[in-house]
Amino acid sequence: MELCAQQIAKWYHRRSDGANRFFAVKEMSFSACSGTLTVLTGRSGSGKTTLLHMLGTLLRPDQGKVLLDGRDLYSMDDRELSRFRNSRYGIIPQGYTAVRSLTVLENILLPVKMYGRGKDVLSGPDPAKQEAQRLLLRFGMADLSDEYPDRLSGGEQRRLAVARALAGKPPVILADEPTGDLDDENTACVMEELRKAADEGAIVVVVTHENDALSYADYSWRMNAGYLAAEN
């Protein structure tokens, strides 16, 4: 499986720039294959998150195509694309994105349950539930599975988002600052799990400021003012 961006660009119109376009991502191409972990680094505002959102079907590029296994993702209508995102992607967004009305375990299993996949996830042995419980144990949150997100610390909410993206074992995992609020020990845990997912065949793309993440990467890229440059 290959995730491929072909000559994509994203721009906005800013009054301060006159009538000119502001390019968040300048024309670029990018690809990542199954079984690899790619790290994107760069300064704030360099376009990393914009690129990740375009790869993750969350932001339509103004130019170019994003393909997964040759399929043009943005040619699908919203309904089809949403379902596709649910079944193929595990996305870890920035910030706190847990659903407040669900418990930690329910949050983690929500993507699996959303379209009726794994109907008995919460009532019997199920790979997704077992994986969710393993991840909670791994992230030191096993006793928090029945808590609601408003009872969690910032670091715990980040780990919840990571567990939610990984539990369904999607073929594509996109992580935006997954270790932002975490201490060294938890950062290592999360990066090891992302590495494990890549080793099991997933395409993993991580946007981060942390240089430590580079040690887990197969490839690393650096973004600078909307341009993408390979580091190794």
Added chain:
Amino acid sequence: MDFRKLPIRNLVRRPGRTATLVLLVLLLSFTMFGGALTLLSIRGGTKSLEGRLGADVIVVPSEMASKVNLDNVLLMGTTGSYYMKADILDQIRAVEGVEKASAQLFMASLRASCCSVAVQVIGFDPEEDFTVQPWITRSFKRGLGDMEVLVGSRVSTEVGGNIRIYEKDCRVAGRLESTGTQMDTAVYATIDTVRTLIKAAEDLGHDLKLPGDPSELVSAVYVKVSDGASADNAAGYINGHIRRTEAIRTKNMLTDVSDSMAGVSFVMTILIAAVWLLVFFLILIAFLMILRERKKEFASLRVLGASSGMLSSMVFRETAIISFTGGLAGIALACLIVFPFSALIEKMLDLPFLRPAAGTIAGLAVGTLVMCMITGIIASAWSAYKLGHVDVSMILREE
């Protein structure tokens, strides 16, 4: 956790917000259902009154016409006792254009040890009556015997039992249909039975201030004019030629009732419309206020794969649950207030109040629920659209 159950979880986990919205819908539902039920009850009562009142003219003692509200006594059955000479009946029958004339004799029993109930007792002449009997025969098929009474629907006495009026036992021969007026708390007997009761009251020392022997007195004469004759002319003639009487056109009385009903209808309609508008805008504002709070949550659901249609549907489901719950609670509250206190409402509005049939009430409840749900859904439509079409990328950056 099924995604379809998420709306319920969202509502349960935000009890303050949910309770506020449910209360708003409850207010709407209570006003709509309670107001419409009251209006229908008044209309039903008035219709029943019109159907029952077969007389064109009612003649009463002139001194009483100025002292009491005759509409209340004659139409609504409010307690009252007044008398005039019975020979007036023959004079009225002799008036040109009068087809039928029938006398009634009223007396009020006391809330005292002599009487088991405090009621207006209405005596009529079974041979001549044309106003009470047609209504009575719908519930009671045979003639009324001596010391037998028929009780209104709200008199709490069993049929076959006795009620005691001025130490005289009267057998309850039947119960009448509800009219929605205080006639439902009255007792009906032959005019001879009422005369016996008046005499019994006097024997017990009660001064009824009778102007003569009870056997020579009546309280009111009900007149029906013949086809083609003018009721106004008959009433005018009686007023001009028969002394100490006042002839009143029943049409005028009913016009007063209709005017009052129109006034109440107008006020009620304005009230319902005002509350609907108020609640609509409050729900709209409430949803707009929570729009910002929920944008992040909806963006997260989009990230997880929810389509914009699923998210809009989630908002509508939440609204539907709130509207249904609030609507049902409002209907229940209105039932709890309107039904037990219908007598009080009748007294306050001074209009006949007859509860509609169960089917009509059920239809009204369903209509109210549907209106509540439509109101909630329209008020939340903009929020549902905005939340379903959030700019995920933009919102995820707003930290």
